[in-house]
Amino acid sequence: MLFNSYAFIFCFLPFxxxxxxxxxxxxxxxxxxxxxxxxxxxFYGYWNPIYLPLVAGxxxxxxGIGSALLKFRKNSPLLIIGIIGNLGLLIYFKxxxxxxxxxxxxxxxxxxxxxxVLPIGISFFTFTQxxxxxxxYKESAQEYSLINYALFVTFFPHLLAGPIxxxxxIMPQFDYRRNKVLNYRHIAQGLSLFSLGLFKKVIIADxxxxxxxxxxxxxxxxTFCEAWATxxxxxxxxxxxxxxxxxxxxxxxxxxxxxxxxxFNSPYKALSVQDFWRxxxxxxxxxxxxxxxxxxxxxxxxxxxxLFNLLLTFLLIxxxxxxxxxxxxxxxxxxxxLILGRVWKKTHVNFPRLLSWFLTFNFVNAAxxxxxxxxxxxxxxxxxxxxGMNGMVLPEKLSHTLSGLREWGxxxxxxxxxxxxxxxxxxxxxxxxxxxxxxxxxxxxxxGVRPNFLNLVIFCTVILSSILYLSPYSEYLYFRF
Amino acid sequence: xxxxDRIKYKGWITYGLLVVFTxxxxxxxxxxxxxxxxIFHTDKGLFFIASxxxxxxxxxxxxxxxxxxxxxxxxxxxxxxxxxxxxxxxRGMGVRKRFLRTEKSFFNHSMTAATLEDLMAIIxxxxxxxxxxxxxxxxxDPWMFKExxxxxxxxxxxxxxxxxLVEIYGKDIEINLNRRSKYQELINLEYTLANxxxxxxxxxxxxxxxxxxxxxxxxxxxxxxVHFSRGTRREKSEGTQPLxxxxxxxxxxxxxxxxxxxxxxxFEDFVIYLRKQGSEVILYLHPIEPIAYERIKEKYSIMMExxxxxxxxxxxxxxxxLGSYDPKKYNFVSSDFFDYLHGDEIVAKxxxxxxxx
Numbered sequence: 001m002l003f004n005s006y007a008f009i010f011c012f013l014p015f016x017x018x019x020x021x022x023x024x025x026x027x028x029x030x031x032x033x034x035x036x037x038x039x040x041x042x043f044y045g046y047w048n049p050i051y052l053p054l055v056a057g058x059x060x061x062x063x064g065i066g067s068a069l070l071k072f073r074k075n076s077p078l079l080i081i082g083i084i085g086n087l088g089l090l091i092y093f094k095x096x097x098x099x100x101x102x103x104x105x106x107x108x109x110x111x112x113x114x115x116x117v118l119p120i121g122i123s124f125f126t127f128t129q130x131x132x133x134x135x136x137y138k139e140s141a142q143e144y145s146l147i148n149y150a151l152f153v154t155f156f157p158h159l160l161a162g163p164i165x166x167x168x169x170i171m172p173q174f175d176y177r178r179n180k181v182l183n184y185r186h187i188a189q190g191l192s193l194f195s196l197g198l199f200k201k202v203i204i205a206d207x208x209x210x211x212x213x214x215x216x217x218x219x220x221x222x223t224f225c226e227a228w229a230t231x232x233x234x235x236x237x238x239x240x241x242x243x244x245x246x247x248x249x250x251x252x253x254x255x256x257x258x259x260x261x262x263x264f265n266s267p268y269k270a271l272s273v274q275d276f277w278r279x280x281x282x283x284x285x286x287x288x289x290x291x292x293x294x295x296x297x298x299x300x301x302x303x304x305x306x307l308f309n310l311l312l313t314f315l316l317i318x319x320x321x322x323x324x325x326x327x328x329x330x331x332x333x334x335x336x337x338l339i340l341g342r343v344w345k346k347t348h349v350n351f352p353r354l355l356s357w358f359l360t361f362n363f364v365n366a367a368x369x370x371x372x373x374x375x376x377x378x379x380x381x382x383x384x385x386x387x388g389m390n391g392m393v394l395p396e397k398l399s400h401t402l403s404g405l406r407e408w409g410x411x412x413x414x415x416x417x418x419x420x421x422x423x424x425x426x427x428x429x430x431x432x433x434x435x436x437x438x439x440x441x442x443x444x445x446x447x448g449v450r451p452n453f454l455n456l457v458i459f460c461t462v463i464l465s466s467i468l469y470l471s472p473y474s475e476y477l478y479f480r481f
Numbered sequence: 482x483x484x485x486d487r488i489k490y491k492g493w494i495t496y497g498l499l500v501v502f503t504x505x506x507x508x509x510x511x512x513x514x515x516x517x518x519x520i521f522h523t524d525k526g527l528f529f530i531a532s533x534x535x536x537x538x539x540x541x542x543x544x545x546x547x548x549x550x551x552x553x554x555x556x557x558x559x560x561x562x563x564x565x566x567x568x569x570x571x572r573g574m575g576v577r578k579r580f581l582r583t584e585k586s587f588f589n590h591s592m593t594a595a596t597l598e599d600l601m602a603i604i605x606x607x608x609x610x611x612x613x614x615x616x617x618x619x620x621x622d623p624w625m626f627k628e629x630x631x632x633x634x635x636x637x638x639x640x641x642x643x644x645x646l647v648e649i650y651g652k653d654i655e656i657n658l659n660r661r662s663k664y665q666e667l668i669n670l671e672y673t674l675a676n677x678x679x680x681x682x683x684x685x686x687x688x689x690x691x692x693x694x695x696x697x698x699x700x701x702x703x704x705x706x707v708h709f710s711r712g713t714r715r716e717k718s719e720g721t722q723p724l725x726x727x728x729x730x731x732x733x734x735x736x737x738x739x740x741x742x743x744x745x746x747x748f749e750d751f752v753i754y755l756r757k758q759g760s761e762v763i764l765y766l767h768p769i770e771p772i773a774y775e776r777i778k779e780k781y782s783i784m785m786e787x788x789x790x791x792x793x794x795x796x797x798x799x800x801x802x803l804g805s806y807d808p809k810k811y812n813f814v815s816s817d818f819f820d821y822l823h824g825d826e827i828v829a830k831x832x833x834x835x836x837x838x
Binding site: 006184185187188191451452455456459460463464465467468469470 | 496670
């Protein structure tokens with residue numbers, strides 16, 4: 001089920017919410033948890049119930065390993081079995097065709113592709129459970145109840161696209177007595193956050209998607225303006241899409257008095273690539289740091305080893321996002337940028353803040369081209385356009401004022417025709433860029449939500465415009481990971 | 482949180498939800514009442530069109546009514562049996578009785594953006610009435626062989642699609658339609674704006690009988706075929722080249738993620754079933770505008786594969802196939818088209834001429 005669907009907004013969420021607090025009010029706390037778990041399974045299976053047994057099986061497997069780890073403490077072979085089991089599942093569903101294609105390229109095997117449909121959310125619930133097993137091994141998490149464990153994994157706000165959670169930060173919240181009763185401040189904040197997320201997704205991300213899709217998927221060539229409009233549209237679309245989804249996840253979770261970890265902190269305000277990864281998909285960065293980078297040696301090893309670990313971690317981040325070489329390149333680009341940043345830091349030469357921000361943003365924007373492009377040809381098309389190698393066409397209206405530019409090969413006409421853009425395109429890109437650079441992050445905004453008239457007007461306007469604008473076919477970009 | 486705060490937040494939430502649901506309810510009532518394209522009510526205008534056509538008159542006006550429902554009204558209320566039908570998308574709308582040199586009773590049921598399932602649903606209407614047409618012309622677009630078409634037009638005739646599936650496969654088929662419920666239109670901004678526009682104009686359902694095709698509206702002939710509005714046809718005079726350029730993008734939109742022929746079994750079983758019932762089936766491929774076709778064939782060879790597949794199937798099954806997506810095969814030039822997908826009068830005329838059906 002999608003957060004941005006009528007079924008979720010008008011039926012699922014209110015119904016689950018009412019029954020959950022009704023059961024808690026009747027002191028049926030276990031029944032309330034079971035209700036929430038079953039509702040979460042329904043939420044997952046609503047779209048395609050075929051993978052419900054997979055999720056259930058994965059939960060039972062990890063619960064079994066977790067229970068065994070609690071019994072036989074510090075048992076490394078058990079942990080390894082658990083991790084291999086989870087990674088095996090992920091590899092089978094997500095990477096088999098990628099490996100087979102690679103093998104066919106390198107050898108004469110000519111194996112047939114399996115064409116396995118990726119179960120939605122598999123990367124997220126697999127990582128959540130790996131984290132649980134490692135935490136249990138380290139004795140920083142323990143769960144004896146199957147219902148609690150199933151609720152931890154399936155709790156619907158985070159199930160499909162994160163944030164990636166830790167057992168210890170979520171499950172105690174379900175047991176706090178004060179969280180079993182209605183909290184009107186949380187409801188107000190949750191509704192505000194949900195409406196903001198819906199607005200980001202429906203109004204902003206889906207509007208930008210048109211130009212990004214036209215540029216990446218349909219246009220055969222892109223001029224300078226078109227290529228920049230394409231890449232910036234996608235850069236903004238991805239941010240508003242994913243952070244909008246996260247806001248809706250956090251908002252709907254807050255209605256149940258459960259605070260999920262924040263996943264974004266205005267990433268496009270970052271002053272370095274390292275800073276960017278502290279602000280973008282924070283729970284994934286945290287996972288990779290805690291469960292990959294630090295176990296590899298972290299910062300405690302020699303400098304070349306650190307640099308290698310960084311590169312390896314970002315290679316894995318790239319692969320986590322998708323089984324394709326463009327994702328590998330995207331991950332490696334970020335890894336290289338972090339290495340470069342680390343080496344540069346040692347020179348003690350600091351750039352002015354504005355220049356640091358400018359370089360970081362443009363690097364991130366250019367790297368997203370590989371993330372979005374289906375093939376290297378598509379990526380090259382956008383990047384060569386951004387470098388001006390396919391010429392520059394400016395709007396006809398500027399032909400008098402800037403006629404001197406004709407000598408430099410600049411043409412005048414329909415400047416965004418290959419992406420079906422018009423005057424709205426640059427205007428919207430500028431407005432949304434300014435919003436992402438200058439406006440408060442969602443958590444700051446929600447923390448400031450007070451029950452006053454202005455916030456009421458904002459809430460009503462945002463939620464009404466989003467609901468009326470809702471499109472039934474709009475999926476989230478991060479669902480495919 | 483103190484008691485005062487709790488009361489404040491509670492009041493804020495209550496007012497907020499009250500405003501939101503009141504506005505949504507008002508929008509829903511407005512859309513239900515105005516209902517400018519007849520989603521919720523069987524449009525009286527549809528009966529007007531049907532009865533006028535049955536009387537041999539041409540009807541002009543907008544074509545944005547519920548076309549699926551219109552086909553149902555036609556089939557259920559036709560005064561006599563219809564022996565020959567055309568089913569297809571808007572690309573089949575230009576096939577007229579006079580081009581076919583036939584004495585059989587004829588109706589063109591083509592609908593905007595129709596899918597293969599739409600075509601089957603219309604035949605299902607005849608099945609429900611108890612008599613299949615003797616000759617069925619299937620106007621096939623390449624996109625009908627693409628999985629997951631946006632099945633948005635034929636909601637009101639879904640039961641008839643199911644009916645024909647049951648006839649073909651002998652059991653009830655579970656159909657998973659990934660499309661929106663009509664009730665979602667109640668709070669849809671696009672539909673609200675269309676209804677506001679309709680109220681402003683107060684002539685959204687303006688349908689009238691005309692003696693001439695030279696009106697700036699869509700004109701439906703008594704045989705069900707359609708003449709596009711004069712405005713649409715005139716776009717040609719602005720030059721077909723830019724239209725074709727635009728068309729490439731339009732075609733690419735249709736062709737996105739289109740790499741394999743789908744719906745093959747459904748199509749074949751459908752045709753074989755019709756022939757078993759004694760109906761003659763004719764396949765009709767409406768050409769694509771030449772410049773757009775050249776561009777699209779470079780990128781999507783699937784178009785040619787589909788045409789080859791249809792030729793192969795037709796020859797194996799001994800079914801007549803007329804037309805081609807390739808405009809060169811009938812010597813069509815850009816000026817024979819008024820946009821990248823739709824040909825002028827001459828296109829269907831030339832393809833069908835010489836065939837006694």
